[in-house]
Amino acid sequence: xxxxxxxxxxxxxxxxxxxxxxxWLLRSRHLLSEVFESAEQFDAALRSRPxxxxxxxxxxxxxxxxxxGLALFDQLIERGLQAAxxxxxxxxxxDVPTAVDAVKRGAFDFCEKPFSDNALVDRIEQALQRxxxxxxxxxxxxxxxxxxxxxxxxxxxxxxxxxxxLPNKLxxxxxxxxxRTVEVHRSRVFDKMxxxxxxELANLLRSxx
Amino acid sequence: xxxxxxxxxxxxxxxxxxQARLLPLGWxxxxxxxxxxxxxxxxxxxxxxxxxxxxxxxxxxxxxxDTSDALSDIRGGLTRNVQSLQALxxxxxxxxxxxxxxxxxxxxHRELMxxxxxxxxxxxxxxxxxxxxxxxxGRSAVDGQGGRDRAQTxxxxxxxxxxxxxxxxxxxxxxxxxxxxxGLEVIEMCLPLINSGRIAGYAVASYALxxxxxxxxxxxxxxxxxxxxxxxxxxxxxxxxxARRGVRMFTAQQLLDLPGxxxxxxxxxxxxxxxxxxxxxxxxxxxMSIALVxxxxxxxxxxxxxxxxxxxxxxxxxxxxxxxxxxxxGLRARDLQGHITYVNxxxxxxxxxxxxxxxxxGVPAPYWPPDRVTEYEQRQAIRLAGNVPPxxxxxxxxxxxxxxxxxxxxxxxxxxxxxxxxxGWMSAFLDISEQRRIEELSRASQERLQATARLATVGExxxxxxxxxxxxxxxxxxxxxxxxxxxxxxxxxxxxxxDMALRRIAEQAERAGRVIKSVHDFVRRxxxxxxxxxxxxxxxxxxxxVTLQARKLGVRVITxxxxxxxxxxxxxxxxxxxLLNLARNGMQAMEPxxxxxxxxxxxxxxxxxxxxxxxxxxxxxxxxxGIPKEVGEQLFTxxxxxxxxxxxxxxxxxxxxxxxxxGYLGFEGQAPRGTIFSFTLPVxxxxxxxxxxxxxx
Numbered sequence: 001x002x003x004x005x006x007x008x009x010x011x012x013x014x015x016x017x018x019x020x021x022x023x024w025l026l027r028s029r030h031l032l033s034e035v036f037e038s039a040e041q042f043d044a045a046l047r048s049r050p051x052x053x054x055x056x057x058x059x060x061x062x063x064x065x066x067x068x069g070l071a072l073f074d075q076l077i078e079r080g081l082q083a084a085x086x087x088x089x090x091x092x093x094x095d096v097p098t099a100v101d102a103v104k105r106g107a108f109d110f111c112e113k114p115f116s117d118n119a120l121v122d123r124i125e126q127a128l129q130r131x132x133x134x135x136x137x138x139x140x141x142x143x144x145x146x147x148x149x150x151x152x153x154x155x156x157x158x159x160x161x162x163x164x165x166l167p168n169k170l171x172x173x174x175x176x177x178x179x180r181t182v183e184v185h186r187s188r189v190f191d192k193m194x195x196x197x198x199x200e201l202a203n204l205l206r207s208x209x
Numbered sequence: 210x211x212x213x214x215x216x217x218x219x220x221x222x223x224x225x226x227x228q229a230r231l232l233p234l235g236w237x238x239x240x241x242x243x244x245x246x247x248x249x250x251x252x253x254x255x256x257x258x259x260x261x262x263x264x265x266x267x268x269x270x271x272x273x274x275d276t277s278d279a280l281s282d283i284r285g286g287l288t289r290n291v292q293s294l295q296a297l298x299x300x301x302x303x304x305x306x307x308x309x310x311x312x313x314x315x316x317x318h319r320e321l322m323x324x325x326x327x328x329x330x331x332x333x334x335x336x337x338x339x340x341x342x343x344x345x346x347g348r349s350a351v352d353g354q355g356g357r358d359r360a361q362t363x364x365x366x367x368x369x370x371x372x373x374x375x376x377x378x379x380x381x382x383x384x385x386x387x388x389x390x391x392g393l394e395v396i397e398m399c400l401p402l403i404n405s406g407r408i409a410g411y412a413v414a415s416y417a418l419x420x421x422x423x424x425x426x427x428x429x430x431x432x433x434x435x436x437x438x439x440x441x442x443x444x445x446x447x448x449x450x451x452a453r454r455g456v457r458m459f460t461a462q463q464l465l466d467l468p469g470x471x472x473x474x475x476x477x478x479x480x481x482x483x484x485x486x487x488x489x490x491x492x493x494x495x496x497m498s499i500a501l502v503x504x505x506x507x508x509x510x511x512x513x514x515x516x517x518x519x520x521x522x523x524x525x526x527x528x529x530x531x532x533x534x535x536x537x538x539g540l541r542a543r544d545l546q547g548h549i550t551y552v553n554x555x556x557x558x559x560x561x562x563x564x565x566x567x568x569x570x571g572v573p574a575p576y577w578p579p580d581r582v583t584e585y586e587q588r589q590a591i592r593l594a595g596n597v598p599p600x601x602x603x604x605x606x607x608x609x610x611x612x613x614x615x616x617x618x619x620x621x622x623x624x625x626x627x628x629x630x631x632x633g634w635m636s637a638f639l640d641i642s643e644q645r646r647i648e649e650l651s652r653a654s655q656e657r658l659q660a661t662a663r664l665a666t667v668g669e670x671x672x673x674x675x676x677x678x679x680x681x682x683x684x685x686x687x688x689x690x691x692x693x694x695x696x697x698x699x700x701x702x703x704x705x706x707x708d709m710a711l712r713r714i715a716e717q718a719e720r721a722g723r724v725i726k727s728v729h730d731f732v733r734r735x736x737x738x739x740x741x742x743x744x745x746x747x748x749x750x751x752x753x754x755v756t757l758q759a760r761k762l763g764v765r766v767i768t769x770x771x772x773x774x775x776x777x778x779x780x781x782x783x784x785x786x787x788l789l790n791l792a793r794n795g796m797q798a799m800e801p802x803x804x805x806x807x808x809x810x811x812x813x814x815x816x817x818x819x820x821x822x823x824x825x826x827x828x829x830x831x832x833x834x835g836i837p838k839e840v841g842e843q844l845f846t847x848x849x850x851x852x853x854x855x856x857x858x859x860x861x862x863x864x865x866x867x868x869x870x871x872g873y874l875g876f877e878g879q880a881p882r883g884t885i886f887s888f889t890l891p892v893x894x895x896x897x898x899x900x901x902x903x904x905x906x
């Protein structure tokens with residue numbers, strides 16, 4: 001699957017040679033990239049713009065002067081960004097244990113320098129895909145949330161009972177309304193939530209958690 | 210005591226020693242005996258003297274008694290004579306009849322020389338002379354009473370007294386020469402004759418003093434002693450009796466107080482010297498008994514002292530035995546010929562021979578290793594020549610009975626007997642194999658630490674090199690791959706050789722990366738098994754090296770480990786390196802400071818900052834001048850150093866190690882001066898380490 005054309009790869013490495021080479025390599029695979037020479041710089045850039053709404057991933061060098069890659073990663077975890085922006089650590093041999101540890105904590109992967117580059121790019125594409133999925137999920141959740149807020153109080157009650165699998169008659173009994181009214185509410189809920197059946201509705205709500 | 214003795218702690222002891230030297234034991238004993246003998250002699254003398262004195266006083270008092278007896282005899286006789294004279298007048302005699310009676314009286318009383326009857330005016334009415342003396346007064350009595358004339362004064366004086374006393378009175382004595390050329394000392398007695406209250410006349414009696422002594426004094430008194438009358442000035446008037454002359458003369462004098470006259474009666478008695486022999490016998494027996502008792506008492510005392518001394522000696526022996534048995538130091542004494550004269554149990558245990566096997570054994574000793582006998586014999590020869598070995602001892606090698614060898618520390622001292630002569634050598638032996646083993650261990654651990662340090666440095670260098678080389682290699686590889694990608698997009702128009710060359714570049718870059726990795730892995734291939742280690746154990750492992758350097762740099766090291774710390778899970782040797790590096794840096798940082806300020810603190814405590822508190826924090830605090838800001842920024846940069854001989858890898862290595870453990874190494878300034886380096890390590894139940902372990906293997 002081709003990543004969306006606006007997918008961006010952020011590269012944070014103190015070594016300009018590595019940075020530029022990686023950017024060039026990605027460009028050869030038609031991937032956009034943005035380079036930063038330190039964790040602080042990236043952090044500042046991240047804070048200065050809204051949360052990313054298009055797929056992205058982060059290539060992060062572990063050992064850098066100033067803020068280390070790990071420290072930056074900790075910050076991302078704190079801000080809940082590591083899901084939408086998967087992190088791939090770039091490491092030397094010495095830092096392997098640290099990188100392994102980082103993966104345990106939620107990093108997408110790590111890659112030892114010097115990397116076999118196309119494999120790295122493949123991994124990057126996977127990360128971008130993950131990012132896209134997460135973003136899509138986010139978007140879906142957000143749409144669902146919006147639609148849920150559009151339901152009236154009565155419609156929400158009916159929906160809860162429908163999802164529990166009760167027939168219309170029992171719903172009417174419980175809510176002390178007529179079966180006819182239940183049917184109206186029910187069709188309006190299906191309409192608003194953009195589903196065809198009760199099963200579909202239940203799945204949708206379960207995905208929301 | 211002199212000031213010097215006061216100053217010396219053994220002053221009193223030395224004083225006692227001085228006395229002992231002046232009066233050796235034998236001398237003291239002799240003095241005692243001499244003293245005893247002298248005492249006995251003095252006692253003997255006193256006793257003999259007292260006995261003699263007693264005897265003399267006995268004699269003297271007997272003599273005094275005799276004198277009193279003699280005196281009363283004389284008085285009685287004189288009184289009886291006065292009565293007889295009165296009796297002559299009792300029957301109103303005529304001068305003729307009176308003369309007959311008087312003559313009769315004179316015959317009976319030989320002491321009377323003459324009796325006269327005189328009238329009141331002292332004219333002689335009648336007189337009778339003693340028949341025993343011829344005519345005493347007659348030689349000059351040619352003219353009637355002329356012989357008596359010379360006595361007239363004495364007579365009239367006596368009669369005047371008699372008249373005054375109204376009783377008999379005596380004249381003083383006077384000498385009457387007799388016809389044979391001798392003479393007599395004579396006194397007159399005048400008795401007033403009283404008739405109807407009036408003095409009718411006088412009876413005058415002349416006494417010869419010598420005859421008085423001879424007749425009035427009891428015979429037995431005059432037998433062994435001389436009786437004499439003397440005047441007050443000692444002039445002898447009359448003498449009676451003759452004593453046997455002896456060595457000692459005893460004299461008693463008493464006054465014979467007569468009316469009108471006073472005479473001294475004197476008794477002289479010669480006595481042989483008091484017989485010494487029986488007195489001496491008594492004294493000797495007494496003295497001997499006293500001496501015997503004293504000797505017995507002394508003996509009893511001596512025996513008691515001897516028993517006490519024996520008991521003390523037994524105690525001392527038991528004490529010494531216990532001491533010898535408890536000693537771990539082997540003791541051995543040898544005489545001057547090299548024969549063993551004494552060994553203690555510790556020595557026997559040390560060499561594995563029994564005391565019986567060793568005692569009396571000469572050179573070579575059975576515990577000498579056979580191949581060293583020559584060397585030891587030379588050593589002994591030097592010793593026997595009188596060279597005192599060094600006080601701190603020397604090391605040697607002995608062989609046990611089972612043939613195993615062990616190093617000993619030998620300390621020898623000459624054995625000096627009570628006479629101050631050297632009789633041999635006393636040697637103490639310490640088995641130092643254990644000490645050797647510990648030294649070996651500590652040296653090994655030191656070497657291990659140093660080797661690890663070297664290895665860690667090499668590892669760190671490899672790590673840094675690989676990192677630095679990997680960066681350009683990664684870039685090369687990226688460019689090559691990118692280029693290939695571009696070529697592939699252009700399809701067939703691209704020259705095939707170029708694609709091949711680019712692939713080669715990527716391959717070679719990858720190869721270089723593999724080479725670097727293999728070198729790195731080779732260096733890093735050490736047993737990184739994490740083990741739980743107590744903080745104190747970590748500290749103790751490096752303290753020998755730290756204190757060594759601290760002593761050299763004049764630094765005081767204070768360690769402070771919070772009690773109850775859990776064990777940390779770590780690669781022990783690497784963490785030791787970190788601590789050692791930080792401690793060394795700290796000490797070197799304080800070199801420009803005053804000695805008093807050179808204090809290095811090493812602390813371990815629970816890290817409070819970490820949420821799970823599953824971390825332990827080590828802090829190494831120096832009081833140096835601190836770290837300037839520009840230095841601080843580069844502090845962990847590899848190959849950056851402020852030391853002339855440093856490689857700039859120490860701190861970099863430290864950080865690598867700590868990060869490998871998942872910990873954090875940092876530093877901060879300390880007010881008012883100094884720097885705190887701190888790092889954290891996971892405790893045993895930490896959440897982290899399994900990942901690190903998995904990666905490290």
